[in-house]
Amino acid sequence: MPVLHVAIDPVTRIEGHLKVEIAVDTLNGVQQVVDAHCVGTLFRGFERILAGRDPRDAPIITSRVCGVCPTSHALAAVLALDRACNVLPPETARLMRNLVHGACYLESHLLHFYLLCLPDFIRGPAMAPWQPRWDVGDRFDAATAALLLQHYLAAIDMRRKAHEMGAVYGGKLPHTPAYIAGGFTAVAHAEGNARLQALLTEITAFIEGTYLPDVERVAAFFPEYFTLGKGCGNLLSFGVYEEDAAGTSKLFRAGRMPAGAAGPLPVDVDRIIEHVRHAWYDQATTGLNPAQGETVPQYPKPPGYSWLKAPRYDGAVYECGPLARMTVNGWYQGGVSVMDRHRARAHEALRVAHAMETWLAALPVQRSAYVPCALPATAETAGLTEAPRGALGHWLRIENGKIAHYQIVTPTCWNLSPRDDQGTLGTLEQALVGTPIQNVDQPLEALRVIHSIDPCLDCATHVVRPDRIASEREGART
Ligand code: NFE
Numbered sequence: 471m472p473v474l475h476v477a478i479d480p481v482t483r484i485e486g487h488l489k490v491e492i493a494v495d496t497l498n499g500v501q502q503v504v505d506a507h508c509v510g511t512l513f514r515g516f517e518r519i520l521a522g523r524d525p526r527d528a529p530i531i532t533s534r535v536c537g538v539c540p541t542s543h544a545l546a547a548v549l550a551l552d553r554a555c556n557v558l559p560p561e562t563a564r565l566m567r568n569l570v571h572g573a574c575y576l577e578s579h580l581l582h583f584y585l586l587c588l589p590d591f592i593r594g595p596a597m598a599p600w601q602p603r604w605d606v607g608d609r610f611d612a613a614t615a616a617l618l619l620q621h622y623l624a625a626i627d628m629r630r631k632a633h634e635m636g637a638v639y640g641g642k643l644p645h646t647p648a649y650i651a652g653g654f655t656a657v658a659h660a661e662g663n664a665r666l667q668a669l670l671t672e673i674t675a676f677i678e679g680t681y682l683p684d685v686e687r688v689a690a691f692f693p694e695y696f697t698l699g700k701g702c703g704n705l706l707s708f709g710v711y712e713e714d715a716a717g718t719s720k721l722f723r724a725g726r727m728p729a730g731a732a733g734p735l736p737v738d739v740d741r742i743i744e745h746v747r748h749a750w751y752d753q754a755t756t757g758l759n760p761a762q763g764e765t766v767p768q769y770p771k772p773p774g775y776s777w778l779k780a781p782r783y784d785g786a787v788y789e790c791g792p793l794a795r796m797t798v799n800g801w802y803q804g805g806v807s808v809m810d811r812h813r814a815r816a817h818e819a820l821r822v823a824h825a826m827e828t829w830l831a832a833l834p835v836q837r838s839a840y841v842p843c844a845l846p847a848t849a850e851t852a853g854l855t856e857a858p859r860g861a862l863g864h865w866l867r868i869e870n871g872k873i874a875h876y877q878i879v880t881p882t883c884w885n886l887s888p889r890d891d892q893g894t895l896g897t898l899e900q901a902l903v904g905t906p907i908q909n910v911d912q913p914l915e916a917l918r919v920i921h922s923i924d925p926c927l928d929c930a931t932h933v934v935r936p937d938r939i940a941s942e943r944e945g946a947r948t
């Protein structure tokens with residue numbers, strides 16, 4: 471049989487614009503993926519938008535990179551600005567930054583499992599957003615399927631409450647304006663703390679009593695997914711949730727675990743470079759560390775096939791995200807697979823919720839969360855953190871008081887990179903190879919692998935009304 475080429479275009483139930491092309495062949499009697507290309511299909515150019523602007527605009531503008539992880543971008547930007555100003559945020563700011571970021575994690579993880587992934591496993595009712603759909607089969611007994619569906623609906627409410635929780639001090643979500651160099655704009659108050667605690671208690675109970683058991687329910691019916699979707703097996707975390715003002719101690723430590731390593735190794739960001747041979751950027755800009763990196767689009771450009779660059783650490787491919795964070799910290803001991811990603815993400819959600827409890831208990835009321843600080847005319851700095859999907863870095867150079875250079879490397883660039891200059895496949899591309907495919911017209915198994923890594927190609931906060939014509943739909947954007 472000839473090798474079949476299949477495109478999933480667009481991949482839905484993700485954030486952003488993604489096409490995945492797979493080649494399917496029969497090896498040893500099993501029809502399976504033998505090659506894969508991940509194609510980011512939209513150029514956005516935030517790094518170019520930032521050039522020449524006031525550095526204090528960076529948290530506000532970069533937060534618009536994405537509607538699912540805006541808080542992480544705002545945080546990365548202010549961490550870079552704090553360093554540029556040579557200021558340490560007060561304790562109150564550290565706690566409020568952590569709390570709003572934590573709310574973002576909980577919202578994102580609930581969204582991912584229930585709204586983005588569960589429809590790959592259960593059939594759901596014959597209505598939107600469950601239709602049109604691929605045939606997911608009917609492994610679940612009727613009672614379990616009904617329970618999961620009920621929890622899917624409950625998760626929508628929990629997600630809203632997680633956003634509300636972040637908005638108590640974030641002011642609004644997504645795209646909080648509260649993260650500023652030198653601290654945080656809000657002042658905590660008794661009523662806010664009580665509101666936050668009430669929401670946190672409810673969401674924590676949902677994670678513990680519903681989300682974690684639901685992951686185990688799905689895992690019990692789909693055990694083969696503990697062996698599928700492995701990828702490169704190298705795990706990377708920049709560390710997140712400052713436990714002291716300088717960020718020398720973090721809830722999730724920084725570290726990396728190359729496949730087979732006995733324990734985590736340190737992360738030296740100087741060893742990161744981005745390749746662009748297979749991305750639509752000028753080849754003269756390949757192999758640069760983000761501190762020097764450039765964003766020079768060139769389309770078309772053979773052999774480019776994606777708008778994502780290919781970040782590499784010491785030349786190697788890495789996976790980042792909840793599984794990487796949890797494994798690097800020794801809090802998850804499993805493999806690297808579709809189900810390990812779901813399980814680690816759910817356990818991480820509970821850990822973050824518990825940590826939020828301690829930050830909230832320590833948060834003093836009616837105390838300023840800001841220390842006045844001034845930006846220097848010249849600085850070179852970086853802000854590193856972890857977004858829900860993994861390692862996030864902002865690299866910033868200030869000249870004449872303006873942004874002279876800005877580079878962002880997102881988790882999805884690590885996880886969905888195209889091939890690098892050596893031709894080595896990106897993490898998800900590797901994870902797809904070897905995935906058995908029953909029906910090439912509906913490569914559901916590949917979709918489960920893709921979704922497990924939680925791609926975010928970019929984000930815009932859109933409302934789509936399929937009953938409206940295109941021009942009206944434009945006006946319906948929020
Ligand atoms: Ni748009 Fe994001 C996260 C970041 S992944 S969701 O988490 O940074 O590119």
Ligand code: MG
Nearest residue numbers: 877878879880
């Ligand atoms: Mg970039």
